[in-house]
Amino acid sequence: MRAMTHAMRSRLATVAALALGVVGVSVVPASAVTGGNTVPSGQYSYVAHLRATGTDRACTGVLVHPQMVVTDSACVADAQGVVTAGAPKLPTTVTVGRADLAATTGGLVTAATRVIPHPSRPVALVELAARTSVPPATVARAAPAAGDSLVLAGYGRTADEWVPTVLKAGTATVSAVADGTITVTGPTSVCKGDAGGPAFRQAGGAVELVALHHRSNQVGCLAEAQTGTREAVETRLDDLYAWINGNVPSIGSTFEPGDHQPHWRNATGAGMGAGHGGIANVTGVRSGIPPELFLGQDARAHSGQGLLLYSGEDTSTTSSYAYFKAFTYGNVMLRPGSVLSYWIYPQSKSNSYDYADGTNSTCVAMDLVFTDGSTLRDSGLSDQDGRGVHPGNHCNTMALDTWHEIRVELGSKFAGKVLRTVMVGYEQAANVGGFRGWIDDYKITDVVATDKFTTGLQSGQPQPTWTNTLAGGVAPRGGTVNVLPVRDGISGPELFVGTDHLNTGAGNILLYSGRDNSGQTSHAYLKSFQLSQTFGGPTTKLHYRVLPQSKEKSYNFADGTNSKCVALDLIFHDRRTDTLSNLRDSGTVTSNGKTIHPAQQCAALRLDEWNDVTVDLGAVANGKEIVEIDFGYDQPGNTGGFRGFVDDIRISF
Structure with missing residues (x-):
C-alpha cells in the first residue's frame, strides 16, 4: 500500500462526506458533471456507478473488463480515507449498463469483491462479483495533447440536483498536460459524485478512455460558485495501460x-x-x-x-x-x-x-x-x-x-x-x-x-451422464456396501434428475435416496457427470446446494438424520503421472467447517433446507483433470432410509 499523508486522508474522507451534497472546500477530488446533457440508454454503457453501503459516498467509474472497473482510489477508501488492496473495507455496490440508475432492468448490479490500488496514483481497479455482457471501454495508449476535445461523464451532482440518478456527459478541452495528469476547462464542470468518472477521446468513430476525474473547482455545481472558469484535474490512464492490462483477469x-x-x-x-x-x-x-x-x-x-x-x-x-x-x-x-x-x-x-x-x-x-x-x-x-x-x-x-x-x-x-x-x-x-x-x-x-462446469439441471443445461449408476468398487471410486433401495420396486440406491416436489423453487434437481442396512459400515457412491478436459488450478472451487430430507418431508422414506451424511465427490486424473485420486479422502475442509467426506457432513448439514457448500480445490486439484462428479452417502453408525436433493453444481475457475 502506498504511503498516504494526513492531508490526503482528510481529503479522501471529505470526498465520502461530500457525495450527497455537503458543502466543502473549493478544490476537492471530483465527486459530478454539470453543463452537460443526459446520456441516452445504450450510450457510454461502460460508465459505472459505485455506492458504499451505509454511507453517503457515491462515485463514478468505467468498465475496462467484463469483471473489472477502474475508478478514483478515493471511491474505495475506508472510513479513514486509507486505500488498501484486497476486499473493499466498505461493502460497495457497482452498477454498469444503466444510464438511469432508477431502472430495474438491463446492465448489471453486483458487489465489488477486490480492490487493486495503483502504487503511486489515485487510481484503483475494482473486481466485480459477476461478469457483465456490457462491452468494456477501450483504454487509450496515446497521450492526450493540449487542445484536445474530450467528453466528460459522471453520475454526480449537477447545477440543480443534489443526487441525480441519470448519467450526464459534456465536453471540455485539454488546457495542460503533465506527468500523470491533465487539466481540462469548461463548458462542462466536474462535481461531487463524479470521482473516477471518465474523460473520453472520440476520433473516427472510436471512443478511448483517456483519464479519470480526480478534483475540480466545481464552478457551476449546485451550492458552489456559479461563475468563473470551469476547471478539473484528471488522472491520466494512457500511461497506465500496461498496469491495467497486467491486473485485469489473466x-x-x-x-x-x-x-x-x-x-x-x-x-x-x-x-x-x-x-x-x-x-x-x-x-x-x-x-x-x-x-x-x-x-x-x-x-x-x-x-x-x-x-x-x-x-x-x-x-x-x-x-x-x-x-x-x-x-x-x-x-x-x-x-x-x-x-x-x-x-x-x-x-x-x-x-x-x-x-x-x-x-x-x-x-x-x-x-x-x-x-x-x-x-x-x-x-x-x-x-x-x-x-x-x-x-x-x-x-x-x-x-x-x-x-x-x-x-x-x-x-x-x-x-x-x-x-x-x-x-x-x-x-x-x-x-x-x-x-x-x-x-x-x-x-x-x-x-x-468462465466456470469450468456449471448446471442447475434445467433444460438446455448439462445433464447427468449416468442415472442410478454405482461408482464401481475399485479405488478411488467408492462403490457400495450395505445400502439398499429406499423402498421396494426400485433396483438400488438412486441418483437421478427429478422435480422439486417440496416446491422450494429449485425446478429440476438431482434426487438421491437409499436405505442403510448396517449399523457398522455403510456407503454408496454413484456416478453423475463425466467431464472432459476440465483441469483444476490454485483458485478452483466446487460449489453445490444440498437439501437433506427428514422423515416428514420424504414420504416417510428417510429416518433420523441419515439424509445429511452426503456429499459430492470428484475423481481426479493426474495426466503427468497417469494416476487417479478422489476428493472425499483428501481432507479438504468445506465452507461449513467439516471435511468434504460424506460421513463428516452428517454433523454439518441441516435437514429440510438448502445448504450451500463450497470446497476450495486448489491444494488437491491443481494441475489435475477433473474427470467425474460423483455423489456419496457414507455413515458407519445408523440404519434406515435417506433421501434429498442436490442442485446448482458449479466448478469455478
Missing part, C-alpha cells in the same frame, strides 16, 4: 509451488485434433527418454526455481517438429487487449550436458490452439521485436544461454476466440541434432474465464 504460471501447475508431461499434440501440431522426426535427446516438456527446477529460473524444461533430438534436415501440450483450457476467451508473454532460455551444447547442438534450441516458441482450430503459430503475428511467432521464425534470433522475453499482442487476431491448449513447439527444417532449454513466467493478460 491466466498463466510462474511454475512455482502453489501457482498453476502444468496439466501435461512430455505430451505431444498428436491425436488432439485441428491445430495441435503433433510430432515428426523428433526423438528423445538421449536414449531412454522421450521428447520432453515437463515441470523442472533450477536455480537459474527467470523467477523462483520452477520452470518448464523442453528437449528433443531433431533427426531430419527436411521436416522436423514437435508440439508439446502444457495447459488445456476450453473456458478462456481472449479480448482485444490480450497479450501473451513468456521468457525463454535456449541452451547451448556446453550448458546442456552436451545435449543441444548449434542453435537448435532457439527454434522454439509457445503456441496457442483455439477451439475453432486456429493457431498462434500460423496467425502471421509478430512479437515486440518483429520476430514471427512461428517456432521456425525463432531460429538464430536469440542468444544462447540467456533469458529472452517474448510479448505478442493477440487481440487483432484472436479477440472473442476461446483458447483450447497452450503448447510449446519446436520446428526446424534445416538442421539435425539436439535442442534443450527452459520457459518461465508464462502469462496471457486480459481474458474472460
Whole structure:
C-alpha cells in the first residue's frame, strides 16, 4: 500500500462526506458533471456507478473488463480515507449498463469483491462479483495533447440536483498536460459524485478512455460558485495501460509451488485434433527418454526455481517438429487487449550436458490452439521485436544461454476466440541434432474465464451422464456396501434428475435416496457427470446446494438424520503421472467447517433446507483433470432410509 499523508486522508474522507451534497472546500477530488446533457440508454454503457453501503459516498467509474472497473482510489477508501488492496473495507455496490440508475432492468448490479490500488496514483481497479455482457471501454495508449476535445461523464451532482440518478456527459478541452495528469476547462464542470468518472477521446468513430476525474473547482455545481472558469484535474490512464492490462483477469504460471501447475508431461499434440501440431522426426535427446516438456527446477529460473524444461533430438534436415501440450483450457476467451508473454532460455551444447547442438534450441516458441482450430503459430503475428511467432521464425534470433522475453499482442487476431491448449513447439527444417532449454513466467493478460462446469439441471443445461449408476468398487471410486433401495420396486440406491416436489423453487434437481442396512459400515457412491478436459488450478472451487430430507418431508422414506451424511465427490486424473485420486479422502475442509467426506457432513448439514457448500480445490486439484462428479452417502453408525436433493453444481475457475 502506498504511503498516504494526513492531508490526503482528510481529503479522501471529505470526498465520502461530500457525495450527497455537503458543502466543502473549493478544490476537492471530483465527486459530478454539470453543463452537460443526459446520456441516452445504450450510450457510454461502460460508465459505472459505485455506492458504499451505509454511507453517503457515491462515485463514478468505467468498465475496462467484463469483471473489472477502474475508478478514483478515493471511491474505495475506508472510513479513514486509507486505500488498501484486497476486499473493499466498505461493502460497495457497482452498477454498469444503466444510464438511469432508477431502472430495474438491463446492465448489471453486483458487489465489488477486490480492490487493486495503483502504487503511486489515485487510481484503483475494482473486481466485480459477476461478469457483465456490457462491452468494456477501450483504454487509450496515446497521450492526450493540449487542445484536445474530450467528453466528460459522471453520475454526480449537477447545477440543480443534489443526487441525480441519470448519467450526464459534456465536453471540455485539454488546457495542460503533465506527468500523470491533465487539466481540462469548461463548458462542462466536474462535481461531487463524479470521482473516477471518465474523460473520453472520440476520433473516427472510436471512443478511448483517456483519464479519470480526480478534483475540480466545481464552478457551476449546485451550492458552489456559479461563475468563473470551469476547471478539473484528471488522472491520466494512457500511461497506465500496461498496469491495467497486467491486473485485469489473466491466466498463466510462474511454475512455482502453489501457482498453476502444468496439466501435461512430455505430451505431444498428436491425436488432439485441428491445430495441435503433433510430432515428426523428433526423438528423445538421449536414449531412454522421450521428447520432453515437463515441470523442472533450477536455480537459474527467470523467477523462483520452477520452470518448464523442453528437449528433443531433431533427426531430419527436411521436416522436423514437435508440439508439446502444457495447459488445456476450453473456458478462456481472449479480448482485444490480450497479450501473451513468456521468457525463454535456449541452451547451448556446453550448458546442456552436451545435449543441444548449434542453435537448435532457439527454434522454439509457445503456441496457442483455439477451439475453432486456429493457431498462434500460423496467425502471421509478430512479437515486440518483429520476430514471427512461428517456432521456425525463432531460429538464430536469440542468444544462447540467456533469458529472452517474448510479448505478442493477440487481440487483432484472436479477440472473442476461446483458447483450447497452450503448447510449446519446436520446428526446424534445416538442421539435425539436439535442442534443450527452459520457459518461465508464462502469462496471457486480459481474458474472460468462465466456470469450468456449471448446471442447475434445467433444460438446455448439462445433464447427468449416468442415472442410478454405482461408482464401481475399485479405488478411488467408492462403490457400495450395505445400502439398499429406499423402498421396494426400485433396483438400488438412486441418483437421478427429478422435480422439486417440496416446491422450494429449485425446478429440476438431482434426487438421491437409499436405505442403510448396517449399523457398522455403510456407503454408496454413484456416478453423475463425466467431464472432459476440465483441469483444476490454485483458485478452483466446487460449489453445490444440498437439501437433506427428514422423515416428514420424504414420504416417510428417510429416518433420523441419515439424509445429511452426503456429499459430492470428484475423481481426479493426474495426466503427468497417469494416476487417479478422489476428493472425499483428501481432507479438504468445506465452507461449513467439516471435511468434504460424506460421513463428516452428517454433523454439518441441516435437514429440510438448502445448504450451500463450497470446497476450495486448489491444494488437491491443481494441475489435475477433473474427470467425474460423483455423489456419496457414507455413515458407519445408523440404519434406515435417506433421501434429498442436490442442485446448482458449479466448478469455478
